[in-house]
Amino acid sequence: MRFWEKIRNGTLPITRSRGRFWDMHQYYCLFNATRVPEFPIDRIYRYFKTEARMQWADKSWNIIVCKDGQVLLQGDVGFFSCFLIFIKQSFRVNLVRFEGYGNDLARKLNLYMDTVVQIALQLAFLRTHGSFAPIYETASTRKFYHGRTETVRGCTHEMVAFGQAIIDGQSKEEQQQLFFAAYEAHNKLMDDCMDGRGIDRHLYGLRKTLENFRIRGSLNIETPEIFTDEAWKVSGGDGNYLLSTSFSGYMADDEVGFYGFVTAMRPDGYGTFYRIGRNSVQLVITDWCQSKSNLSAYGENIKWSLTKLGSLFTYRAKL
Structure with a gap:
């Protein structure tokens, strides 16, 4: 099937984001020939590593339909107010x-x-x-x-x-x-x-508040000792879990x-x-x-x- 022609000339509903039309390239990965390996671990490996080369990783959200009807949702979690991490060979x-x-x-x-x-x-x-x-x-x-x-x-x-x-x-x-x-x-x-x-969200809020005050120059308070003590990182602070x-x-x-x-x-x-x-x-x-x-x-x-x-x-x- 000529999917691109159907997408370009079809009757897809007009979708807006903050008043702007979505670009049709955002539908690029809707139709995909991703192979479906037999074992679950191979499936995960292909979806997120080897077969992922076919996806536009800079997009916020990819929907991939495989040959057997399985659907892969590949998203940049940074778009959803979480952490963004690039997956590499390591x-x-x-x-x-x-x-x-x-x-x-x-x-x-x-x-x-x-x-x-x-x-x-x-x-x-x-x-x-x-x-x-x-x-x-x-x-x-x-x-x-x-x-x-x-x-x-x-x-x-x-x-x-x-x-x-x-x-x-x-x-x-x-x-x-x-x-x-x-x-x-x-x-x-x-x-x-x-x-x-x-305690973690409370401490994070206090820390970000101090940083904002420093940036604006309205307040200059030394970083509290809890954030500089070795036990802070040993216990998981600053993303060290x-x-x-x-x-x-x-x-x-x-x-x-x-x-x-x-x-x-x-x-x-x-x-x-x-x-x-x-x-x-x-x-x-x-x-x-x-x-x-x-x-x-x-x-x-x-x-x-x-x-x-x-x-x-x-x-x-x-x-």
Whole structure:
């Protein structure tokens, strides 16, 4: 089919943006011959790397229809008030699918599966690198007018105690008790952030306000020590989270659905987007090449961690 001729001479509705007509070049990628690989990880790799050479990456939004009817939405997240990151050859991505259990079991045991996954991610990093990591999880503040997100800093004292108990091989009863302490601590943090009691957006606002005052020359205040202290960056400040994570929704009947991903904030860290199904968890993990990170080990340890956690809360159910 002569798609360009149909687009140019067809009856597409007139679309405006801020009073200006859209250029027809914005429809360029609507018709595409992208091949559909057999395996999901190959599919992600082609969509965002090798086959991405056919897309105009400077466009805010690309819609790609593949030969089998699958649709790829490729967007510049900077357009949506988030971060813009260029994907280069140093970037790696992998798909992890855990099928041991999912939301059905969690609901039966009165557990929130997202918190279980968050604890598993931290445990996986600990098992991979032998240390704990500052972790970022997105919390929604949509209950507020113009609310967007807040940061859940999930590396709590309770999480450290639980992780250490796993590494030290403490008794199952002790591990179970510490797991639920970490679980409750994380849920409390999430509730606080969703209710507007987080700290990151508040501190960011204060910092940007000071910068604006300096630019205008109306006020000259030294940068507060909290932003210059070494602990600020070690704990994840200024985009230094070793684990950048986000829960991107549920999978009805464990269907494959869409694949979303986030790049690692640091060269030695990981990005992790995940979806939760009834009996599975699907994760897309990323890192940067030639760094301290180990993507394959991290992925395997995520599955190990979820299995380990499952043994703890199912053990509790038997008591």
